[in-house]
Amino acid sequence: MRLAGKPRSGARIQEGDMTPMIDMTFQLIAFFMVLINFSQTEQDQRVMLPQSVLAKPPERPLQHPVTIHMTRDGSVVYAGQELATMQRLRPYLVNERMVLEGRGRPMSDATIVIRADRYAQAGVVQKLIQLCQEEKFEKFALRAKEDFGP
Amino acid sequence: MKFRHVGSQEERKIELQMTPMIDIVFQLLTFFIMSFKIVAQEGDFNIQMPLATQQQGLPEDSPLVTLHVQLRADATGRLLSSGGIVVNGERMLDSIEALHNFVIGVVGGDEPSARADAEVEFDFDYGLHYEHIIEAITAVSGYVDRSTGQVQKLIEKIKFTPPAEPAAS
Numbered sequence: 001m002r003l004a005g006k007p008r009s010g011a012r013i014q015e016g017d018m019t020p021m022i023d024m025t026f027q028l029i030a031f032f033m034v035l036i037n038f039s040q041t042e043q044d045q046r047v048m049l050p051q052s053v054l055a056k057p058p059e060r061p062l063q064h065p066v067t068i069h070m071t072r073d074g075s076v077v078y079a080g081q082e083l084a085t086m087q088r089l090r091p092y093l094v095n096e097r098m099v100l101e102g103r104g105r106p107m108s109d110a111t112i113v114i115r116a117d118r119y120a121q122a123g124v125v126q127k128l129i130q131l132c133q134e135e136k137f138e139k140f141a142l143r144a145k146e147d148f149g150p
Numbered sequence: 151m152k153f154r155h156v157g158s159q160e161e162r163k164i165e166l167q168m169t170p171m172i173d174i175v176f177q178l179l180t181f182f183i184m185s186f187k188i189v190a191q192e193g194d195f196n197i198q199m200p201l202a203t204q205q206q207g208l209p210e211d212s213p214l215v216t217l218h219v220q221l222r223a224d225a226t227g228r229l230l231s232s233g234g235i236v237v238n239g240e241r242m243l244d245s246i247e248a249l250h251n252f253v254i255g256v257v258g259g260d261e262p263s264a265r266a267d268a269e270v271e272f273d274f275d276y277g278l279h280y281e282h283i284i285e286a287i288t289a290v291s292g293y294v295d296r297s298t299g300q301v302q303k304l305i306e307k308i309k310f311t312p313p314a315e316p317a318a319s
Contacts, residue, residue, distance in 0.1 A: 018168055018172070022168075022171075022172065022175070025172075025175050025176070025179060026175065028179055028182075029175065029178050029179050029182060032179070032182030032183060032186055033182060035186065036182060036185060036186060043189070049192065050280060050281035050283075050284040050285070051281075051284075052193070052195075052284050052285070052287075052288045053288065053293075053294050054193070054195070054288050054291055054292055054293075054294070054301060055191075055192065055193030055194070055195070056191075056193040056301070057191050057192065057193055058193070058194060070280075111196075113194065116280045117280065118279060118280055118281035118284075119227065119279050119280065119281070120279070120280040121227065121276060121277050121278070121279070121280070121316075122221075122223075122274035122275065122276065122277070122278040122279070122280055122282070122283050122313075123274070123275075123276030123277065123278075123313045123314060123315075123316060125280055125283070126274065126310055126312070126313035127313050129199065129310065130201075130312065130313060133199065133200065133201035134201060136201075138198060138199060138200035138201070139196065139197075139198055139199075140196070140197045140198075140199055141194035141195065141196050141197070142194065142195040142197065142283070142284065142287065143192050143193070143194050143195075144192065144193060144194075144195065144284045145190050145191075145192055145193075146190055146191040146192065146193055
């Protein structure tokens with residue numbers, strides 16, 4: 001019984017053409033690489049920002065940003081950890097100030113970026129600003145989400 | 151001279167091994183798809199607000215027009231629907247839109263110097279929601295021109311009064 005014979009001369013293995021698929025895959029990778037945003041580390045899911053039509057992304061990055069989050073109940077989140085009281089933030093601010101002074105840069109180079117929840121109390125946000133002012137910070141950026149309008 | 155004859159032996163087709171490359175490409179693609187997240191753009195309202203010093207008299211760059219805007223909140227933290235905004239202690243406004251129109255009436259002319267010389271000092275009730283701060287700052291800072299899509303600035307100098315103590319319940 002003959003099970004298998006030698007391939008006839010001229011018989012070829014049929015191979016699918018992979019080129020279009022690889023092209024498409026590389027284009028997809030390029031697309032996602034361009035759009036990926038690692039700056040999401042600055043964001044915090046506990047904070048729901050207010051919206052504003054004038055909130056446009058800055059044209060150039062801030063020189064020395066210090067991002068502070070504030071949740072709805074007034075808790076302060078700094079560097080990913082929620083602080084028990086607002087006063088616990090003071091050592092971190094002192095540290096930031098010393099870093100600036102160590103580099104010989106003025107305090108006006110630093111910007112306190114406040115990402116407060118839309119339902120946070122105005123008085124608590126103002127106390128946070130006051131705390132930063134006491135540590136010689138003078139530039140503040142109140143962050144809001146861009147509102148594209150109706 | 152003897153040249154090497156390539157096809158002397160059995161002719162072989164040299165094929166690139168595509169499988170590892172496709173594997174890693176798909177892993178990269180999966181990584182980027184999984185870590186991709188559509189996030190709304192964020193923007194800042196910049197405020198220059200150093201701690202008040204004990205200087206006497208007016209500073210050199212004292213603004214010509216200063217609006218003192220008080221925002222009052224109800225028990226839930228919302229802006230009072232009637233008379234929630236008080237300008238310069240006398241003019242009562244009912245909405246953020248009314249504040250915006252008022253500011254346009256004061257500095258919204260064609261005189262850029264009027265805008266540069268104006269300043270707004272906000273005084274918020276302690277329990278007011280932060281979103282109303284942003285709304286008020288937006289109202290006095292400018293607006294988006296619908297015809298051009300450009301931002302028309304109004305007043306850029308903004309400061310806050312020291313925080314008030316929470317109202318006793």
